[in-house]
Amino acid sequence: MRIDTLGKKLALAGGLVIGVLILIAVVYLTVIAPSFIGKTGSDGALLKRYIDPQDLQQLTIQPDDEIWIIDVRSAKMYNQGHIPTARSFPSSEIEDRLTELPQDKYLIMYCETGGRVQVVMNKLAKHGYSRYMNWGGYTRWPYKFATDDGNL
Template identity: 40%
Template sequence: MEIILIIVVAAIIYGLIRFLLQRKYLKTLTEEEFIQGYRKAQLIDVREPNEFERGHILGARNIPLSQIKNRLVEIRQDKPVYLYCQSGTRSQRAAGILKKHGCQDINHLKGGFKKWTGKVKTKK
């Protein structure tokens, strides 16, 4: 029983430290803040291609989280990066990868695409 408690406490501490460190390099933006800056940035949808085809933010490039490590050359380190996924979880994970790659200005959409009310493009 004590081992389980230690594992749970360790997991909570690890999660808290990770969250606090992430806040230093990843800005979580409301839809209004996201709209103000994404046209001057690299807008990247980190969802899978089938999700992207069903609808995505106008002007977004699809670089799925599952492929991002192999496609880092497509992402400029000197330009702001605006990420989104369906709910915000995958874009946070992608941000960690981009930070290690050398990106400095990393932003993501609070609530993800499911909360987006702006312009959407779908594949025909």
């Protein structure tokens, strides 16, 4: 009987933990993550014109050499599908690859939700970058993704 009662209490506690985690995830995805969208570095305000997916799509159709779209998700996620013309700079590698990321380019960055981009933006700011914008999460992109084999 005691083991049965203990099992029920543990199951109830486990259910509570799962419920709290789900609540935290919902709050993050609906309140916190959207607040990252459109955040810019001190010289990145002009990038806000690309905040709407259709405007970013136009940039992918008619690229501007001065503006790079940067995917900071893992290389594996990038290879599974990314916004066309985006370059892969995983957040875990960004500081090791600064020589590949010119400070004079404008950077539109995205990840899963926008949270990881905020971390990358802080790292870039410490290294003198100021021309960037957090586009948010890749799920905002309603169009076909490009893949590592070049297909859309």
